[in-house]
Amino acid sequence: MKDVAAAAGVALKTVSRVVNDEPGVSPAMAERVAAAIERLGYRRNESARVLRRGRTATIGLVIEDVADPFYSEISRAVEDVALEHGSLVLSGSSGEDPRRERELVLTFCDRRVDGLIIVPAGSDHEYLLPELDAGVRAVFADRPGGLAEVDTVLCDNVGGARTGVAHLIRHGHRRIAFLGDSEAIFTARERLAGYRLALAEAGLPADESLITMGPESRTGAALRAMLAAPDPPTAVFTGNGRITVAALRTGHRPALVGFDDFELADALTPGVTVVAQTPGGLGRTAAELLFHRLSGGSGPAERIELPTRLIPRGSGELPP
Amino acid sequence: MKDVAAAAGVALKTVSRVVNDEPGVSPAMAERVAAAIERLGYRRNESARVLRRGRTATIGLVIEDVADPFYSEISRAVEDVALEHGSLVLSGSSGEDPRRERELVLTFCDRRVDGLIIVPAGSDHEYLLPELDAGVRAVFADRPGGLAEVDTVLCDNVGGARTGVAHLIRHGHRRIAFLGDSEAIFTARERLAGYRLALAEAGLPADESLITMGPESRTGAALRAMLAAPDPPTAVFTGNGRITVAALRTGHRPALVGFDDFELADALTPGVTVVAQTPGGLGRTAAELLFHRLSGGSGPAERIELPTRLIPRGSGELPP
DNA sequence: CTGAAAGCGCTTACAG
DNA sequence: CTGAAAGCGCTTACAG
Numbered sequence: 305m306k307d308v309a310a311a312a313g314v315a316l317k318t319v320s321r322v323v324n325d326e327p328g329v330s331p332a333m334a335e336r337v338a339a340a341i342e343r344l345g346y347r348r349n350e351s352a353r354v355l356r357r358g359r360t361a362t363i364g365l366v367i368e369d370v371a372d373p374f375y376s377e378i379s380r381a382v383e384d385v386a387l388e389h390g391s392l393v394l395s396g397s398s399g400e401d402p403r404r405e406r407e408l409v410l411t412f413c414d415r416r417v418d419g420l421i422i423v424p425a426g427s428d429h430e431y432l433l434p435e436l437d438a439g440v441r442a443v444f445a446d447r448p449g450g451l452a453e454v455d456t457v458l459c460d461n462v463g464g465a466r467t468g469v470a471h472l473i474r475h476g477h478r479r480i481a482f483l484g485d486s487e488a489i490f491t492a493r494e495r496l497a498g499y500r501l502a503l504a505e506a507g508l509p510a511d512e513s514l515i516t517m518g519p520e521s522r523t524g525a526a527l528r529a530m531l532a533a534p535d536p537p538t539a540v541f542t543g544n545g546r547i548t549v550a551a552l553r554t555g556h557r558p559a560l561v562g563f564d565d566f567e568l569a570d571a572l573t574p575g576v577t578v579v580a581q582t583p584g585g586l587g588r589t590a591a592e593l594l595f596h597r598l599s600g601g602s603g604p605a606e607r608i609e610l611p612t613r614l615i616p617r618g619s620g621e622l623p624p
Numbered sequence: 625m626k627d628v629a630a631a632a633g634v635a636l637k638t639v640s641r642v643v644n645d646e647p648g649v650s651p652a653m654a655e656r657v658a659a660a661i662e663r664l665g666y667r668r669n670e671s672a673r674v675l676r677r678g679r680t681a682t683i684g685l686v687i688e689d690v691a692d693p694f695y696s697e698i699s700r701a702v703e704d705v706a707l708e709h710g711s712l713v714l715s716g717s718s719g720e721d722p723r724r725e726r727e728l729v730l731t732f733c734d735r736r737v738d739g740l741i742i743v744p745a746g747s748d749h750e751y752l753l754p755e756l757d758a759g760v761r762a763v764f765a766d767r768p769g770g771l772a773e774v775d776t777v778l779c780d781n782v783g784g785a786r787t788g789v790a791h792l793i794r795h796g797h798r799r800i801a802f803l804g805d806s807e808a809i810f811t812a813r814e815r816l817a818g819y820r821l822a823l824a825e826a827g828l829p830a831d832e833s834l835i836t837m838g839p840e841s842r843t844g845a846a847l848r849a850m851l852a853a854p855d856p857p858t859a860v861f862t863g864n865g866r867i868t869v870a871a872l873r874t875g876h877r878p879a880l881v882g883f884d885d886f887e888l889a890d891a892l893t894p895g896v897t898v899v900a901q902t903p904g905g906l907g908r909t910a911a912e913l914l915f916h917r918l919s920g921g922s923g924p925a926e927r928i929e930l931p932t933r934l935i936p937r938g939s940g941e942l943p944p
Numbered sequence: 945c946t947g948a949a950a951g952c953g954c955t956t957a958c959a960g
Numbered sequence: 961c962t963g964a965a966a967g968c969g970c971t972t973a974c975a976g
Binding site: 314315316317318321328329330333352354355356357358 | 961962967968970
């Protein structure tokens with residue numbers, strides 16, 4: 305910038321004005337400065353700018369795993385919204401490890417991100433307090449975090465699971481298994497609650513031997529064991545996309561409704577009936593809420609719940 | 625830092641030494657400073673550090689679309705390697721638009737990233753030259769860019785396609801269709817070349833009416849038209865994961881080998897035979913090469929080609 | 945082992 | 961409309 309100022313024969317401040325499109329520069333002078341910028345190939349140093357201004361025009365995104373289609377769709381949506389607002393995205397995968405989540409968040413804060421979108425791996429977010437005090441804005445997505453004063457965007461987990469299970473009941477099933485993710489995960493617990501709710505509403509008993517909670521690596525064995533037992537389930541409700549896929553991999557094809565839509569759900573035989581949420585919508589909503597706050601939006605913390613949608617494709621309409 | 629220095633009763637430089645684990649601080653003093661840091665909740669301002677040091681410990685990643693599983697696996701691998709080297713990743717999706725690629729890259733350069741990993745959307749990378757001169761390191765991944773002096777990591781596109789098509793020929797097919805992505809894309813052209821090579825090696829004629837190049841939105845119609853024509857193909861080779869999925873969606877199940885592995889390829893009936901590349905390996909190799917350069921690794925530009933692997937699952941072993 | 949001074953490249957606040 | 965000075969929070973280079 306100093307070189308540009310010298311080349312154009314003006315003061316530093318004038319170059320700064322031109323670079324930032326600030327008003328109050330005569331056209332002639334602006335022209336002269338622009339020419340010097342062009343000639344020298346000058347580009348503003350963002351680090352210096354950040355140091356002075358405080359805002360980095362960067363947000364941090366912490367998800368579980370970018371390689372998981374659910375989270376990569378969230379990523380894409382967040383990225384798109386950020387771009388619309390002239391921001392960039394630093395992202396990182398926590399791998400469901402609360403310590404890693406914390407580390408990533410704090411690293412992002414050291415880089416002075418303006419805001420954070422966090423898919424909480426843990427439930428304790430005390431560590432965020434000093435950062436929030438320092439002015440960082442945060443939004444929890446997909447799951448609530450441990451701080452009530454932070455905006456949160458979820459999907460209707462209970463309602464979605466309830467709808468899916470009710471659908472199986474309507475098609476005549478009485479013994480319906482629930483294969484969910486680890487109970488440590490909020491969404492897994494909520495969906496289990498929706499399952500129980502649907503059974504209760506239909507006056508059906510909840511047989512605990514038909515419920516398994518755990519990572520998808522254990523889904524296959526659990527399903528096989530249930531189907532081999534006396535009085536096996538005639539239908540299965542799977543608690544997320546990875547678990548649905550793991551269940552399908554077993555080769556068994558009981559009646560099935562899965563939480564989360566996934567690629568090729570319609571290409572299998574039969575097509576897989578799902579309760580679809582929109583990860584893109586989740587990401588977009590969280591990002592828009594964040595930028596709303598960053599541009600001064602005030603008011604109490606919001607808790608937004610996005611609807612789900614049942615998509616019948618065949619597997620959920622099989623008779624017992 | 626000033627506050628910490630005051631609180632500990634030492635000079636700024638001493639605090640800096642402690643914060644950066646520099647040698648030459650007496651244990652007693654280090655202790656005193658550490659206590660003050662703890663007490664005041666001090667955290668180093670990275671922007672100021674960057675401004676002074678030059679290095680940002682951040683790299684930029686430009687891919688086509690994070691929401692595409694192929695690229696999100698690359699992302700994850702790059703992120704992991706970056707973390708191992710204490711770096712963060714700014715990422716962006718170009719959407720196959722060369723202008724968007726350029727914009728993202730230059731924005732990343734404005735933020736003074738140390739290095740770039742680019743999946744080129746365009747073939748003209750003149751715009752990178754000034755940045756390279758300014759000291760940014762770059763690696764092209766998945767496709768070569770327009771600069772021979774830049775390190776490049778690819779997979780063996782020609783060899784992979786050749787192997788896949790030869791596999792179909794070995795199973796008795798004589799009329800094999802090729803459904804590839806747009807000819808504007810390097811990998812699509814290379815794979816088409818591999819297809820032609822395999823046919824030529826088997827002494828089979830290349831029937832141009834069996835070749836379609838274009839985005840996956842046109843795959844379904846193209847395949848249906850081919851199968852409805854007189855003398856239809858008995859087998860299909862699909863040029864990437866998205867196109868394979870689009871072909872499967874038609875419901876038709878000719879013999880098929882697809883480039884790229886994908887989730888559920890083994891759960892379909894029949895299982896889908898694929899030529900698998902390892903997106904994770906691509907990302908990891910590119911990132912490791914980048915960090916090697918960043919830590920001073922010299923020598924001429926490398927061009928690394930990763931092998932592919934044929935995975936027979938049924939669809940590629942169907943007879944004509 | 946410890947520190948005082950200068951400077952990285954900008955923007956802020958103020959003066960003219 | 962234009963500019964000179966101070967300062968953002970660090971690190972570098974040098975002195976003691």
